[in-house]
Amino acid sequence: MMDEKNYRLSEIGEMMEAESIITENDFITEILTDSRSFRKGENFLFIAIRGRKEDGHDYVKGLYDKGVRSFVVERKPDLEKPDANWLVVSDSLSALQKFAGAHRRNFNYPVWGITGSNGKTVVKEWLFQLLSPDKRIVRSPRSYNSKLGVPLSLWLMREGHELALMECGISQKGEMAKLEEMVKPDLGIFTTIGPAHQENFDSYEEKVIEKMELFRDCPELLYCADHTLIHDTAKRVYTGKRVTWAENAEADLRIMDAEPVNDNHVEITGKYMGRLSKILIPFRDRASFENACLCWLALLHHGMADQIISERMAKLAPVAMRLEKIAGINNCTVINDAYNSDFASLNIALEFQAMKSKQLKRVVILSDILQTGEKPESLYRKVADLLEANGVKLFIGIGPTISKYARCFEKTESKFYDGTDQFLEEFATHEMHEMSILVKGSRVFRFERIVQRLEARNHETVLEINLNLMIENLNYIRSLLKPTTKLMAMVKAFAYGTGAKEVATILEYSGVDYLAVAYVDEGVSLRKAGIGLPILVLNPESSAYDAMIRYRLEPQIYSFRTLGLFLETLRIYADQMPYPVHIKINTGMNRLGFDLADISALAERLTELQSQITPRTVFSHLAASDGEEFDELTKRQIARFQEACAEIHKAGIKSFERHLLNSNGILRHPEAQMDMVRLGLGLYGLSSNEKFRKKLKPIHKLQTVISQIREVEKGEGIGYSPKELLTEKKSIGVIAMGYADGLPRKLGNGRGCVRVNGKMAPFIGNICMDMAMIDLSGIDCKEGDQVEVFGDHISIYQVAKNLETIPYEALTNISQRVKRVFYKE
Ligand SMILES: *Cc1c(COP(=O)(O)O)cnc(C)c1O
Numbered sequence: 001m002m003d004e005k006n007y008r009l010s011e012i013g014e015m016m017e018a019e020s021i022i023t024e025n026d027f028i029t030e031i032l033t034d035s036r037s038f039r040k041g042e043n044f045l046f047i048a049i050r051g052r053k054e055d056g057h058d059y060v061k062g063l064y065d066k067g068v069r070s071f072v073v074e075r076k077p078d079l080e081k082p083d084a085n086w087l088v089v090s091d092s093l094s095a096l097q098k099f100a101g102a103h104r105r106n107f108n109y110p111v112w113g114i115t116g117s118n119g120k121t122v123v124k125e126w127l128f129q130l131l132s133p134d135k136r137i138v139r140s141p142r143s144y145n146s147k148l149g150v151p152l153s154l155w156l157m158r159e160g161h162e163l164a165l166m167e168c169g170i171s172q173k174g175e176m177a178k179l180e181e182m183v184k185p186d187l188g189i190f191t192t193i194g195p196a197h198q199e200n201f202d203s204y205e206e207k208v209i210e211k212m213e214l215f216r217d218c219p220e221l222l223y224c225a226d227h228t229l230i231h232d233t234a235k236r237v238y239t240g241k242r243v244t245w246a247e248n249a250e251a252d253l254r255i256m257d258a259e260p261v262n263d264n265h266v267e268i269t270g271k272y273m274g275r276l277s278k279i280l281i282p283f284r285d286r287a288s289f290e291n292a293c294l295c296w297l298a299l300l301h302h303g304m305a306d307q308i309i310s311e312r313m314a315k316l317a318p319v320a321m322r323l324e325k326i327a328g329i330n331n332c333t334v335i336n337d338a339y340n341s342d343f344a345s346l347n348i349a350l351e352f353q354a355m356k357s358k359q360l361k362r363v364v365i366l367s368d369i370l371q372t373g374e375k376p377e378s379l380y381r382k383v384a385d386l387l388e389a390n391g392v393k394l395f396i397g398i399g400p401t402i403s404k405y406a407r408c409f410e411k412t413e414s415k416f417y418d419g420t421d422q423f424l425e426e427f428a429t430h431e432m433h434e435m436s437i438l439v440k441g442s443r444v445f446r447f448e449r450i451v452q453r454l455e456a457r458n459h460e461t462v463l464e465i466n467l468n469l470m471i472e473n474l475n476y477i478r479s480l481l482k483p484t485t486k487l488m489a490m491v492k493a494f495a496y497g498t499g500a501k502e503v504a505t506i507l508e509y510s511g512v513d514y515l516a517v518a519y520v521d522e523g524v525s526l527r528k529a530g531i532g533l534p535i536l537v538l539n540p541e542s543s544a545y546d547a548m549i550r551y552r553l554e555p556q557i558y559s560f561r562t563l564g565l566f567l568e569t570l571r572i573y574a575d576q577m578p579y580p581v582h583i584k585i586n587t588g589m590n591r592l593g594f595d596l597a598d599i600s601a602l603a604e605r606l607t608e609l610q611s612q613i614t615p616r617t618v619f620s621h622l623a624a625s626d627g628e629e630f631d632e633l634t635k636r637q638i639a640r641f642q643e644a645c646a647e648i649h650k651a652g653i654k655s656f657e658r659h660l661l662n663s664n665g666i667l668r669h670p671e672a673q674m675d676m677v678r679l680g681l682g683l684y685g686l687s688s689n690e691k692f693r694k695k696l697k698p699i700h701k702l703q704t705v706i707s708q709i710r711e712v713e714k715g716e717g718i719g720y721s722p723k724e725l726l727t728e729k730k731s732i733g734v735i736a737m738g739y740a741d742g743l744p745r746k747l748g749n750g751r752g753c754v755r756v757n758g759k760m761a762p763f764i765g766n767i768c769m770d771m772a773m774i775d776l777s778g779i780d781c782k783e784g785d786q787v788e789v790f791g792d793h794i795s796i797y798q799v800a801k802n803l804e805t806i807p808y809e810a811l812t813n814i815s816q817r818v819k820r821v822f823y824k825e
Pocket of ligand 1: 678
């Protein structure tokens with residue numbers, strides 16, 4: 001049984017080197033860094049951390065009102081709360097890190113530290129799968145591997161565990177030393193080195209050296225000796241014992257052979273300490289092979305018998321790296337986390353649910369939580385408190401143990417089932433309407449069957465959106481900005497066809513400063529989805545000015561006419577004055593905007609109107625930021641814009657910020673960043689500039705399925721008004737996507753193609769409204785197989801080229817009836 005390791009507040013204060021103001025020297029049972037994870041029944045210590053956007057100090061009062069009494073803060077707030085305890089520190093995050101390090105040093109069982117560019121989470125999860133049958137293991141939940149994630153993971157260590165698996169990730173120079181001080185690994189595992197976060201490092205080597213820092217005092221290090229950069233750097237800077245696997249280089253575990261035995265399995269033969277042995281793994285891709293070899297090495301080094309290793313390796317299960325949000329039946333949203341169910345990851349999944357579905361009624365379907373070693377009664381009470389704290393309205397527990405402890409959940413409406421089959425038989429899913437349903441269970445419960453049942457499947461075409469990559473793009477662009485330059489994200493046109501609400505929610509969470517849409521309706525729907533960021537409307541229709549003001553949307557003013565119209569409506573909203581507006585200057589695009597010749601009259605007018613409107617920003621738009629051949633034009637635009645701003649400023653209007661650059665502008669004309677930039681296409685991972693394409697990651701994948709396959713004889717035609725007849729017998733596939741979905745007719749008759757099971761299949765005949773036909777000659781496939789329209793193999797640039805257009809149009813073509821599926825790790 002796990003012994004709680006509780007600390008008195010005064011002890012924690014000492015570990016944190018805090019100035020302590022303690023009225024009641026209580027035991028602390030939990031730490032809290034995110035106010036949303038608050039639940040009753042714990043004696044929390046809240047650590048107020050300043051983030052890029054949020055400041056934990058803003059939540060101190062709210063948490064006090066909920067009953068939290070102990071706080072780590074950087075300044076004591078002016079609250080008259082005599083019964084609160086304050087640990088005042090200079091930096092809350094590093095105080096938490098000191099505490100986590102001290103906590104970790106209380107335990108003598110081994111800590112394995114895992115780092116590398118890719119594969120950390122998979123290796124950690126696989127080691128857990130391989131070792132947990134005979135060891136009680138504590139591990140980082142999901143990919144909690146950052147400067148905040150690592151201390152929170154270490155805090156999960158308890159008496160009674162026998163091994164800790166800690167994942168450590170960095171994004172910048174200098175970060176690993178801090179992680180090392182906390183984790184102090186007894187055994188190190190270095191997975192791979194790759195391009196992740198490379199924008200913050202000068203070279204791969206520099207990144208390897210930084211990562212090696214984790215193993216500074218670590219006696220043993222495991223890695224692949226074929227990764228020469230890791231190998232050479234380890235030889236040079238690492239002083240402990242190196243333990244390696246390799247296919248080519250000399251190594252402790254030498255891979256002699258790797259042979260696919262069928263579609264799904266590979267047999268690997270290796271030689272370790274002079275003896276040959278084999279494992280079979282249920283994966284065929286290269287990354288899984290490397291991860292498996294590294295795990296194999298770890299098990300051999302750990303002394304596990306060959307027989308047991310091969311039994312367990314054959315049963316390795318894929319690691320669900322991401323939480324999926326899927327459109328469900330009856331306007332429900334389903335969050336699929338059907339592969340694991342420990343308490344820490346439940347917390348993360350609930351946060352994801354809260355962030356993704358602010359408006360919907362929340363439902364949680366959860367299986368028994370296995371392998372915890374904790375008393376079920378107290379575990380399920382904690383779960384129940386967490387559900388209540390997260391506003392879960394309906395709880396469904398599946399499994400014999402959770403059903404037995406149903407009494408723990410009495411405060412939430414709840415239902416219990418002995419197993420997944422029983423649930424599927426008895427539960428009427430049509431009872432679920434407009435709900436957000438989190439499905440989370442241990443693998444053995446096979447909750448993917450529940451997800452399938454809940455998933456809306458009227459239309460088989462999906463646009464997959466990888467939100468993690470979007471964040472990476474955002475961070476890359478941020479790395480190019482001066483610290484003082486703000487960022488406006490363009491989410492017009494349904495966020496470039498992506499899904500405006502979801503994108504805006506993530507952007508708000510990631511600390512973007514402003515959003516921009518084209519029309520008032522788009523802004524209103526963001527407000528209804530709970531978005532609080534300021535929103536610029538680029539082209540507000542005068543008929544919608546009322547709605548605009550009621551929803552606090554800020555208009556672009558581009559002419560004296562629109563200024564007059566807006567003021568007419570604004571008159572009825574005297575309480576809203578002065579109202580924020582944005583002044584658009586025409587500097588050479590020759591679309592909307594005030595001309596340079598208008599500026600002095602404009603400045604005068606703005607001065608008169610100071611009590612009614614406040615120009616929050618003044619901006620202009622570049623006509624051709626992507627190509628060198630237009631740099632003269634761009635320079636002229638920059639100069640004109642600066643001139644216009646200076647003139648307005650001189651007239652006494654000082655309230656505004658200036659912005660000019662769109663994505664390509666940010667990438668190519670950094671000198672013109674000014675106070676803010678407007679990021680559009682780059683956020684979605686695309687650029688018309690070859691050089692920047694390599695730095696950005698496209699986030700969209702458009703997929704559909706083959707509805708039917710038929711053999712068509714020579715001399716027959718395909719589809720409507722066939723241009724030509726078949727000159728030979730052909731196998732023809734019908735796919736579930738047509739021009740009404742955003743597959744333009746122009747791609748028909750061989751001008752475009754899709755990818756089926758690794759091969760290209762050109763369109764044949766004309767594209768229909770809801771369907772299209774493809775030529776499957778020489779492709780091994782069956783009905784129901786997936787079809788890539790664009791994504792990993794067919795780039796959207798290629799599709800745009802076939803259409804003789806630009807990626808912007810190819811993306812915004814995709815119709816709203818195509819289901820959007822969002823992923824985030
Ligand atoms: C769409 C738009 C942008 C964004 O352009 P990208 O090339 O997609 O970055 C910036 N500013 C204005 C005024 C826009 O309309």
